[in-house]
Amino acid sequence: MTVSSFSDFPLADRSRRWNGAAAEKRVRAWADAQDGPNAAYRRAHLWYDSENKDNFTAYKLLIADVIDGQLTAVPRAIVAAAGIVDGARGGLDVPAGDVAKLRRHLARYYAKMDEAPPWK
Numbered sequence: 001m002t003v004s005s006f007s008d009f010p011l012a013d014r015s016r017r018w019n020g021a022a023a024e025k026r027v028r029a030w031a032d033a034q035d036g037p038n039a040a041y042r043r044a045h046l047w048y049d050s051e052n053k054d055n056f057t058a059y060k061l062l063i064a065d066v067i068d069g070q071l072t073a074v075p076r077a078i079v080a081a082a083g084i085v086d087g088a089r090g091g092l093d094v095p096a097g098d099v100a101k102l103r104r105h106l107a108r109y110y111a112k113m114d115e116a117p118p119w120k
Contacts (some may be wrong), residue, residue: 002050003101007043009064011112016067023065030066044071046081046105047094060092061085061102065110068093078109086118094095 023044028032031040036054046061061084063077084092085102094102103119110117 003047003098004042004045004107007064007104007107009071011109012067012072012074014062014075014113016026016076018074018080020062020077020080023062023074024068025075027064027071030069030071032120040071045099046102047092051109063110066107073109073112074104075109075113076115078106082106082117082119111112 010065027044031044033041037048037056037059039100042048042053042059044062045059045060046063048060049055049058061081063073063081064071065077065079066072067091081102083089085099085106090098092102103117107117107120
């Protein structure tokens with residue numbers, strides 16, 4: 001089980017809508033990951049099951065979309081991911097030790113947005 005490395009993506013405009021399913025399709029195309037996940041695809045997600053990294057279902061918490069050809073963090077995706085990490089939608093099924101790492105990762109994006117994460 002692995003928390004992805006922080007990539008420090010540029011931020012999309014705060015008002016940009018988030019459509020995870022559409023973003024997933026664009027990220028797969030951008031990463032050339034139509035047949036299976038790869039390192040580029042992995043960067044768009046905060047967490048993945050490293051024992052099943054060749055399976056798309058092993059990836060959780062997509063926070064990025066492809067905007068003008070560049071992988072970009074979307075504030076509304078970050079807020080949604082933070083909510084899930086904080087227990088919304090039934091929470092997140094990841095090892096307890098990964099939750100603190102995910103919170104630190106998300107807190108760095110919240111800092112970029114000049115906001116405080118919901119757990120602060």
